[in-house]
Amino acid sequence: MIHGGLVEKFRDVVGDRGLITHAADLAPYCHDWRGIFKGSALCAVLPGSTLEVAAIVRLCGEAGAEIVPHGGNTGLSGGATPDATGHQVILSLSRMNAIRQIDTVGETIEVEAGCILQVAREAVAEQGLLLPVSLAAEGSAHIGGIVSTNAGGTNVVRYGMARGRILGLEVVTADGQIVTGLRRLRKDNAGYDWKQWFIGTEGTLGIVTAAVLQLAPMPRHRVTALLAVPTSEDALHVLRAARQEIGETLTGFELMSGAALALVTRHQKLKVPLRESAWYVLLEASSSLSGLREATEALLAGLLEREQVADGVIAESERQATELWLLRESISEAEGKEGRSVKHDVSVPISAIPEFLRLADESVAHEFPGTRINAFGHAGDGNIHYNLIVPPGTQASAVNTLVHDLVVGLGGSISAEHGIGQYRVGELLRCRSAPELELARRIKRALDPTNMLNPGKVLDRT
Numbered sequence: 023m024i025h026g027g028l029v030e031k032f033r034d035v036v037g038d039r040g041l042i043t044h045a046a047d048l049a050p051y052c053h054d055w056r057g058i059f060k061g062s063a064l065c066a067v068l069p070g071s072t073l074e075v076a077a078i079v080r081l082c083g084e085a086g087a088e089i090v091p092h093g094g095n096t097g098l099s100g101g102a103t104p105d106a107t108g109h110q111v112i113l114s115l116s117r118m119n120a121i122r123q124i125d126t127v128g129e130t131i132e133v134e135a136g137c138i139l140q141v142a143r144e145a146v147a148e149q150g151l152l153l154p155v156s157l158a159a160e161g162s163a164h165i166g167g168i169v170s171t172n173a174g175g176t177n178v179v180r181y182g183m184a185r186g187r188i189l190g191l192e193v194v195t196a197d198g199q200i201v202t203g204l205r206r207l208r209k210d211n212a213g214y215d216w217k218q219w220f221i222g223t224e225g226t227l228g229i230v231t232a233a234v235l236q237l238a239p240m241p242r243h244r245v246t247a248l249l250a251v252p253t254s255e256d257a258l259h260v261l262r263a264a265r266q267e268i269g270e271t272l273t274g275f276e277l278m279s280g281a282a283l284a285l286v287t288r289h290q291k292l293k294v295p296l297r298e299s300a301w302y303v304l305l306e307a308s309s310s311l312s313g314l315r316e317a318t319e320a321l322l323a324g325l326l327e328r329e330q331v332a333d334g335v336i337a338e339s340e341r342q343a344t345e346l347w348l349l350r351e352s353i354s355e356a357e358g359k360e361g362r363s364v365k366h367d368v369s370v371p372i373s374a375i376p377e378f379l380r381l382a383d384e385s386v387a388h389e390f391p392g393t394r395i396n397a398f399g400h401a402g403d404g405n406i407h408y409n410l411i412v413p414p415g416t417q418a419s420a421v422n423t424l425v426h427d428l429v430v431g432l433g434g435s436i437s438a439e440h441g442i443g444q445y446r447v448g449e450l451l452r453c454r455s456a457p458e459l460e461l462a463r464r465i466k467r468a469l470d471p472t473n474m475l476n477p478g479k480v481l482d483r484t
Contacts, residue, residue, distance in 0.1 A: 029043060115229075121141075124151075140160045178403040181238065224476060249331045250301075254379050366410075367407055368434055436450065447478065
């Protein structure tokens, strides 16, 4: 049992402003965004500085209290939700939201963990720069959450995952020590690259309090196109052609099934400006050089001539580009209105996407009759959200087992960008090899020997 005086010790550190204890005020911190997980907490502590974070972590260590780091609560795996004991401490860095520095020459930003992603993106955009991590939830997601989940998004095909943009970190370790590595270096080969231990590990190894992120020049030109393709194999032909003909300007490449856009049409009242098709590709290219639209038009003409694309439209304005992206961004909301679904955030080698879709569709139809498939995702990086709208009584665990076994068999991953959290812990233990899991546990024991930081997330409690 946690010592009753711990809350008052927190108050001494952060004051009344930084402490939440009433159940009604704690409620938003105790359930996940999807409404799957719900817990309770001793309190929520909102420090205003890295020194205060370190003090809180030390107090928790002395009292034997467990810490659940909390960001914008936009995660999809329950990684920021406490358990049901009511003993865990929520640690929210929402008050630590400062943009410390923007280097326009070196193209970097130093920002605290509680800063909202959209705020950081807008700040650098005013300087003619781009923070290329872009998510549907960027209006709520915190930088600390972006780092701790190694977020992906729609720009991965060109700019990579969040890990590739992180140059330096400031971290509070499980013993309350502040480790500062906020370097703005593109090249730093001096010893272990320890920041990697805290990227994508969901707050289980340390608390990220600030980060230095690599920016990019803001492109002056953008071209957005929606293409109707007969098959998923044709979509990959389009991807290969785009990479060959417009090269590094290819920024986004989204694959959407006709079933997915039918849901959007029905529930979101949005219109698809193309003929009905089994599959659609949303393609975006961006560049600071002129001639991008002409190159994209030539690409589309060649694809139509080779009958790899059945129909296509290129946005004529920013408004039309936004409307095309809204089709993609509305799929999840439309799915939620259709009924209960079992969601999968998987990745396979890009060339294996058609085979995965074929095998999964056949297996689902055989094992779970009446299930409807809603498949879409970031095909340019192999990430497919293979979601299934299931009949009543369908066991999600059985569905997950089927889909994940196919993914692993193709050399893929059961989590491409959403993380493990508590939602996929059992499946990670089932799907990863024993040596990999033991290596992960050794790292956890070394950095958090008492299992104080976000226990039960990513790994089980053993």
